[in-house]
Amino acid sequence: MLLSLSVFLLSAAVLYYEIVVVRLLALSHWQPFVTLGISTALLGFGISGTILMGTRNILFPKRRIYYPLLASLTALSLRPVLSAAGNLRLEPGLIIRDPSQWLNLGLLVSVLFIPFILASLALALPLLEKETVGKYYGWNLAGACAGVVFALLGMEHLDPSRLAIPAVVISALACSVSLVHYYGKPLRYGGLTIALLIPFVLYPSKPISFGPYKDISYGLLLPGSRVVLEEWGTNGMLQVVLAPSIRSASGLSMRYRGGLPDQGALYRDGDRIGTLILAGDETDKDLDYLQWQTAAAPYHILMPGAKVALVGFDGGEEVVRARVHEVARVAVVEPDESIGRMIRNHPELFRRWIFSPGFVSLVLSDVRSFFLSGTHENDAVIYPISGNMASTSAGISGAAENYELTVEGVSAALGTLSPNGLVAIAGWNQAPPTGRWKILNLLTEIPGLFKDDGFTGRVCLVTSWSTHMFLIKNRQFTPEELSRLSKFCDSRGFSLKESGELATLTSGQIGSTSDLWANTLDLRPPRDNRPYPWHTLKVSSLRYLLGGTREEVFPRIEWGFFFLIMTLVLSGTIAVILLVISRPGGGSPGASIPFFLYFSCLGIGYMVFEILLIKRSGIVLAPPAVAAAYVLAPFLLFSGLGSHTAGRIVIHPIRTRAVFLLIIPCGYAAYAALGFMVSISGPARLFLIPVLMAPAAFLMGMPFPLALKSFSTRRETLVPWAWAISGYMSVVGSSLAGVLAVTSGFGALLLLGTACYLLAALLFGKVVR
């Protein structure tokens, strides 16, 4: 029992650490780059299998020495590794032009490898015991589930500089418990562990430093800049910086001659996400500029006293704009609780009247549920400009899910409108204007907006030199409304395109054929089964990226997608090399192709379903970190239970195959049910989602221990090899799932998961023979 507890604790520590490392490194690097680093480092699980193949005769017989030793080394390595990774100065943006950055990336991955190799080497040792394999694998998965929960709690309650400490303590406890298991004497070993830990827990943490690619690095350089708010939570670090020279007015008309009010800059994880308009004089004359941006266009259609819904609060600039244009009430749908806390705890950062009773209601909810709840009828639903121009142009979010700007999402928004209401979608101008084309293509899919190769009179586009705004009405624009819009645009130097002038564009229509980049854009409308509104680069573009000059390539890269592809290529290459190196000799049953394929299918299939369900849950759970944790924790827990159960059942070829075949419908059912969750109330949903995960997760926890248990001969060779294959292929599977989701949609993931489990079912008989 004590060893099970130790496995549980060590697994919890490792998963906690993995999540924490991702969060902390996201402060110094672009998020997709962090994913690249950590995904590759997770190959450490596979590497431990490779190491174990060569050292099993040393480690396993003396596991009472090596298990506690490896667990203690894991504990001791966690903080130094994190410090070293944070100190590496990487410039992800230079990775395609500066070979030294590859060296730095290699160093980062090599450093991050260390705790994962140590911990998984320790965790693999109990699996070598035939009778208890299911039990320990079950505790391993259950511990991982606890790690997710601890990570959520840690991020909510601990300062980032102390965030790694619980991982050190939990893994040290794992070591301590294992010592008691092997040697007894709890007091002695407990005391020893604590004494060893003290310096590693207490040594001072370095303050968080932001990387040079983070917007806040520039914000903090401003003369007189100061951080007036710092909130750390599951969704990252929220900061507000004030400085006299902070001024933002995206797409401001060049005809505007007035000034700007005092502003603050709002950052999440160092990336600028909004502008705060600070308290000013009572006349509010300094707010005139809000009428000189494209974002003011909807208010020239709406009548005073209108009811408006805003998708996201950001810094509150759009709430102020609504107030300036005399709307009656604003409902702000904000999925991020930390924004809600900022508003509640720091009202001094905003103009007092913003939160006057009855004017603003803040709805902390995912956006889709808000629309489908039917609680608010709106005269306008406004999607403010998202992110910033830099990250949009650079495509940082290209591979990030967004269910708000999908065909179904915008349709849901239209469904909340009053008879003469409108939906307004803001965006940055890009060169080429890929984002705009993508939204146009999205609108063609919404019933009633597009007919006979042309837009009906319900769509308009207002464009300034750097921003644009789509206006989509519930009924046709009247001549009077168009005239008001036209006057607005003329006076500000903006352009107005009415429905008749708007054309959809497909990749084939873009640019001339001489353009190197023609036909390389993915402009398919984003849908709920492929919710990537900012992804516009086709995989086929990669050959241009590889062949073009730096000047051609650099501005065109969609970094989010590029790093996703790199993650797959890098982890796949390393995995293949290490698998070839570590494969057993020709005479071993482990050298057979069915053996390799079986465990590859399990590694890939498990990750494909898990990632599919995490991605899909974003439709009802937000922000993304919470969604991932909320799916991952029950998934791991039920998988653990499945593994535990597998350890107790007698292998029967037909019944075991039935397990594989049941995984497929259960996976499909969980996926489909997540889509229906939007129409279910919050608390019921929080209960139902884990229940929905349970059958698929439970069954998916079984095949790995079932096969391990069956090895009657050469266990000491086969188990490490199976552990290695599964470890490597899990990483490859998760990267592959990410790429497939973006390029081919969730349907492709379902097919891949199905294929993996079908093939595993077919191969099971050959593996257990």
Place this chain on the structure above:
Amino acid sequence: MVRRQIEARGIRDKAVLEAMQEVPRHLFVPEKVRSKSYDDRPLPIGLGQTISQPYIVAFMTELLQLEPDHRIFELGTGSGYQAAVASRIVKDVFTVEIYEELAVSAAQRLAELGYDNVHVKGGDGYYGWDEKAPFDAIIVTAAADHIPPPLIKQLRPGGRLIIPLGGPFSVQQLVLVEKGTDGSTKERSIIPVRFVPLLGH
């Protein structure tokens, strides 16, 4: 550098080419990157700022259609290189740098090198240099998310303003604004570029 990187890429204005030939770029970059002074790329000058790629300096200068009697304003002195190049063509260059440290070193450097018609001030260039306005041309050497209204105000009717618009680390559009004699403005995107951000945006 001038022949291969600038003339060969289409810069035709003789005054600009002569100015680029005349101003020693290596004296405007820090010691440690001096060996790369004449490479076709921007170089770091400290505080997260850069000295622009020579071609972009020439290109922006040409777009302004400068005349010998012009008085121009530059937002973002940096190392002082762009101001030095422009000063070879126009009567006076007024330039403002938000980093006091850079402003002092640029002023000192320009004085030592004899660029007496360049006037450097430390401060927030967003508001231009009201006492010296109007200007025949304005050049903004850092990326912004909007054109500062005070600069449009300080531009003389018939004048030109060039500014990179966009965010850091991404493609920005070099935008040329022409102010008509009636005070109206007309803008057009010229080429995509990359600049460090105009602080505050």
